[in-house]
Amino acid sequence: MIKFSKEQLKIPKLMRPVYLVTAGESEFRRAFPEKRTEELCVDALTMAAELIDMSPAELKSYIHTCYYGHFADHFGDQLLGESVIHDRLGLDPLGNVGVKTGGATGGSTLWEAVKTVASGYSDCALALGWERMDEVPTDEGNHLISCAADKDWETPLGHIYTGYYAVMAQRYWKIFGKSEDSFRRTMAEIAVKNHGYACHNPFAQSPMKITVEDVLKSPVVAYPLRALDACLMSVGSACCIVADEKTAFKMCKKPLLVHIAAGSHTLRPADRRDMAIPLLPNESKNQYKDLTKKFPGSERYPGFSGFLAARMAAYYAYRMAGVVDPTTDLDLVELHDAFTISDIQTYEDIGIRPYGEGRDYVESGDCYLTNPHTGKPGKLPANLSGGLIGCMHAVGATGLMQVCEVALHLWNKHKEIHGDPKRWKSFGKTKPKDWKDLQVKGAKRGLAISHAGVGSHVTCTILEDPNHQLKKQRRAK
Amino acid sequence: MAKEASVKIVRERYKVNGEFSVITPNRPIFNEAKKLCGITNPRTMTYIHSYGGEAPFFEGISKGILRGTRCDNPKCESKGSIYLPFRIFCPDCLKKMKIVDLTKTAQKTAKIHTFMVCERSGAFNTLDKPIKFINIEFDGVCTILMSYLSAGEPEIGMRVAPIFRTKNPTYTITDLSWVPVGTPKSKLPKGFSF
Structure with a gap:
């Protein structure tokens, strides 16, 4: 049984508030045969500048330190790719460093940038990420991804990362999903939702109007997971610029407060040991007393069915931001839907629903912009960008794209950015006739979860309108 | 046929034998308009790994x-x-x-x-x-x-x-x-x- 010390459970504290000033993203595709990575990174940084009515040169003049998220050197076949991009963005001689934490790379990159501003080292920092996953065929790509597993104990077993992850999905499916057709359909509903939301996002790689039946008929990848349950493999870039209060308000009119924390767990799921469930603010001491009775086989925590790293990232971040109940305190979320089933697991890890009840977040309609059962706004819309299933998973950029998309809602800019026909055209696309503005009306707070593979790293980012701070509101009461 | 890569340890140092890197020519990649877009970078290597x-x-x-x-x-x-x-x-x-x-x-x-x-x-x-x-x-x-x-x-x-x-x-x-x-x-x- 693993135990944590009081010191390890200390709630992280920033030495000064940190704000998100602006953010940007490139288009995302499976391949860009005629674009270099730097062209995509310039697209993302240029969008960030335009969002706050600056030229790229003006925006750059504020940046003091740079963090670059790029997970897989071997995909791009370029060591120190960070240095190449830093030079091409014209940011020399500023200090810069690369960040690599698998699927959580984007979130971790922001985590580093926030800490450097919070410490006072820099007043403004860049977090920019990208991934180049089109320089090898899919089979080789699967091998390269599998190198993120333990090279002696896991990679030789099929060279297929999906397999190492899918055993965990299987356990969740059997214990908590009880192998029910209804649960399988709920998983499919997530894919339908996220591909559907991607139809309104010009940056997205995989807009699709599909049905639950389409998902259930798609080829099996690793039962019960099918092709349409899985995230995309993408190329693209995204960035966030953070600053201290004084600099942030000088740079833009509406900076957003950033609360961010990270958690980790074993690279090999095989090494997971049992522990007590660390409780979130909306959970009680006896909450899980009868979990085993309700779900036989759920004795081990986190076992193979929960992500401790996600739980710990939320454990810290909620308390940093004053979040008690994510469903009522937040207005939207962008979750790491690597697979439909891992999306459900994450609902529980971050307390949107208690352990064992994740499926209800979808089945209740709470995860939609408009609840399909009531026709009213969903309580906590999820992955309006399309997520990793519908929008992209360009690993090093993913966590930053999520934060960018959440911020656009808090800035009330969803329509301006996603609805501009010129932007669709610039990507060689036509704005759909049935395009919808997915703006979450009056959004004040949003969350993004950036997650690595089998749960080795997770970050939880909470963005907050500084005029509607939860902690201040609670103190006023 | 190239000799397969193998390794021995002699006086606490690796002693390699055979072919560890295979050289294959690069090939250009053209788009549909026959314009040059990129290049293949073939590489066959053998790593040496300690348990x-x-x-x-x-x-x-x-x-x-x-x-x-x-x-x-x-x-x-x-x-x-x-x-x-x-x-x-x-x-x-x-x-x-x-x-x-x-x-x-x-x-x-x-x-x-x-x-x-x-x-x-x-x-x-x-x-x-x-x-x-x-x-x-x-x-x-x-x-x-x-x-x-x-x-x-x-x-x-x-x-x-x-x-x-x-x-x-x-x-x-x-x-x-x-x-x-x-x-x-x-x-x-x-x-x-x-």
Whole structure:
């Protein structure tokens, strides 16, 4: 049984508030045969500048330190790719460093940038990420991804990362999903939702109007997971610029407060040991007393069915931001839907629903912009960008794209950015006739979860309108 | 045909033999308008990798022995915990652990914790498809080993027995596999034994 010390459970504290000033993203595709990575990174940084009515040169003049998220050197076949991009963005001689934490790379990159501003080292920092996953065929790509597993104990077993992850999905499916057709359909509903939301996002790689039946008929990848349950493999870039209060308000009119924390767990799921469930603010001491009775086989925590790293990232971040109940305190979320089933697991890890009840977040309609059962706004819309299933998973950029998309809602800019026909055209696309503005009306707070593979790293980012701070509101009461 | 890459250790240094890097020409990539867009970068390489303190595990499975490790540090709060995957150091006290033979424990108590039948694989895969990934729990072991099933269909809770590629071992984790308890010797894959 693993135990944590009081010191390890200390709630992280920033030495000064940190704000998100602006953010940007490139288009995302499976391949860009005629674009270099730097062209995509310039697209993302240029969008960030335009969002706050600056030229790229003006925006750059504020940046003091740079963090670059790029997970897989071997995909791009370029060591120190960070240095190449830093030079091409014209940011020399500023200090810069690369960040690599698998699927959580984007979130971790922001985590580093926030800490450097919070410490006072820099007043403004860049977090920019990208991934180049089109320089090898899919089979080789699967091998390269599998190198993120333990090279002696896991990679030789099929060279297929999906397999190492899918055993965990299987356990969740059997214990908590009880192998029910209804649960399988709920998983499919997530894919339908996220591909559907991607139809309104010009940056997205995989807009699709599909049905639950389409998902259930798609080829099996690793039962019960099918092709349409899985995230995309993408190329693209995204960035966030953070600053201290004084600099942030000088740079833009509406900076957003950033609360961010990270958690980790074993690279090999095989090494997971049992522990007590660390409780979130909306959970009680006896909450899980009868979990085993309700779900036989759920004795081990986190076992193979929960992500401790996600739980710990939320454990810290909620308390940093004053979040008690994510469903009522937040207005939207962008979750790491690597697979439909891992999306459900994450609902529980971050307390949107208690352990064992994740499926209800979808089945209740709470995860939609408009609840399909009531026709009213969903309580906590999820992955309006399309997520990793519908929008992209360009690993090093993913966590930053999520934060960018959440911020656009808090800035009330969803329509301006996603609805501009010129932007669709610039990507060689036509704005759909049935395009919808997915703006979450009056959004004040949003969350993004950036997650690595089998749960080795997770970050939880909470963005907050500084005029509607939860902690201040609670103190006023 | 190029001589296959191999390595010996002589006076604590690697001595390499054969071809480690194969040179193949680059090829241009043109778009549909016949304009140059890129280039292929072929590369065939062989890495040299040390198993270090985990070598006894990989040597063990090539000889039909399943080894794990146990923390015997009396001052450690996890004293007595047994680990498989084999870990060199205790994750809590960081003392070097004692190597223990878990072959009998596995034969008597191994059962499937979870599994996945995977239709796909990545490049360089050497296992037959579909790959039946299994994760195995053992009595008295605090971790859950990942491996693969070589006979039958996996189910959660199924009792399984270890089998070892003792004939022409690869000295990789693929030398260890599992079959449902009761599987006859005649059903084992080529080169494997109980």
